Amino acid sequence: MKLSQLALGAVLSLGLMAGAAAQTTMRINISTAQNSHQGVGIDTFAREVEKRTNGRYKIQTFYNASLGSERESIEAVQLGTQELTLTSTGPVPNFVPETKILDVPFLFRDKAHARAVLDGPIGQELLTKFDAKGFKALAWAENGFRHMTNSKRDVKAPEDLKGLKMRTMENPVHIAAYKGFGIVTTPMAFAEVFTALQQGTVDGQENPLSVIISANFAQVQKHLSLTGHVYSPCLILMNKAAFEKLSAADKQAFIDSAREAAKANRARVDEDDAKGVADLRAKGMTVIDNVDKSKFVAALAPVNAEFEKQFGKANLEKIRNFK
Ligand code: EAX
Numbered sequence: 001m002k003l004s005q006l007a008l009g010a011v012l013s014l015g016l017m018a019g020a021a022a023q024t025t026m027r028i029n030i031s032t033a034q035n036s037h038q039g040v041g042i043d044t045f046a047r048e049v050e051k052r053t054n055g056r057y058k059i060q061t062f063y064n065a066s067l068g069s070e071r072e073s074i075e076a077v078q079l080g081t082q083e084l085t086l087t088s089t090g091p092v093p094n095f096v097p098e099t100k101i102l103d104v105p106f107l108f109r110d111k112a113h114a115r116a117v118l119d120g121p122i123g124q125e126l127l128t129k130f131d132a133k134g135f136k137a138l139a140w141a142e143n144g145f146r147h148m149t150n151s152k153r154d155v156k157a158p159e160d161l162k163g164l165k166m167r168t169m170e171n172p173v174h175i176a177a178y179k180g181f182g183i184v185t186t187p188m189a190f191a192e193v194f195t196a197l198q199q200g201t202v203d204g205q206e207n208p209l210s211v212i213i214s215a216n217f218a219q220v221q222k223h224l225s226l227t228g229h230v231y232s233p234c235l236i237l238m239n240k241a242a243f244e245k246l247s248a249a250d251k252q253a254f255i256d257s258a259r260e261a262a263k264a265n266r267a268r269v270d271e272d273d274a275k276g277v278a279d280l281r282a283k284g285m286t287v288i289d290n291v292d293k294s295k296f297v298a299a300l301a302p303v304n305a306e307f308e309k310q311f312g313k314a315n316l317e318k319i320r321n322f323k
């Protein structure tokens with residue numbers, strides 16, 4: 001071997017060793033498109049982690065449920081076959097039942113109220129419930145307030161929902177509540193929803209404007225009602241063992257990056273909420289923006305009595321009255 005080859009070999013292996021020591025790659029995924037409130041969230045997270053760890057951690061981002069549905073991704077993070085996911089709370093009760101209370105309809109007045117609860121003592125306490133289940137919950141993020149769409153008719157009052165077949169998340173609280181509205185509930189993973197709407201397997205679905213827009217539901221749904229019937233929180237979850245392997249400084253870097261991600265995600269939800277209705281009208285949807293919310297609240301009275309039993313009236317009131 002020539003000296004120059006030896007030297008080159010030495011440089012290469014040094015480079016490889018340095019590279020290997022320098023960088024650990026982790027994966028994070030979402031169900032929605034890259035150009036969405038969740039996409040902005042995980043892109044921000046990836047950028048911040050790389051910046052705050054000086055490139056020692058690289059976060060690969062996956063969109064459109066390409067690594068699996070929300071439920072599958074939470075499972076993978078719990079098992080450690082995937083390090084991170086950003087998910088709605090939809091399927092979370094199957095893993096950490098304490099989060100269920102947040103999925104109660106008409107619990108939050110507006111996004112400011114929801115964000116204050118999640119970032120305050122109630123939300124932060126809930127994040128700690130994930131530790132015993134194999135997760136580190138890094139931060140709350142959000143989808144926003146959910147609204148109803150369908151292909152059949154304008155929904156102005158709960159009577160209009162009777163008999164509508166609607167896709168729901170795989171969430172027991174939502175399913176119980178929507179049955180209370182008279183909806184025929186069909187739980188399914190998000191990735192199947194567009195096709196189900198297109199083929200008429202279901203008449204409708206409910207999601208925040210950010211999701212309706214980024215999933216192009218206007219192509220397959222004619223009627224949108226701004227029911228705002230439930231707030232839809234999201235979480236940035238990490239495998240607990242992967243988190244515990246980080247140095248103290250890197251742990252903080254991951255938490256701070258998740259908080260930055262949530263900030264960017266929420267800002268995009270605000271933007272989508274501000275221009276979404278005009279956007280969807282331009283795409284041909286009929287938008288009912290003056291539903292009588294009190295009627296929807298009243299329709300849920302029997303279900304709410306159940307929720308009060310299940311979650312405790314005092315716990316619900318504590319969230320409702322949080323300032
Ligand atoms: O998290 O399943 C749903 O309707 C969710 O809102 C969606 O996957 C985004």
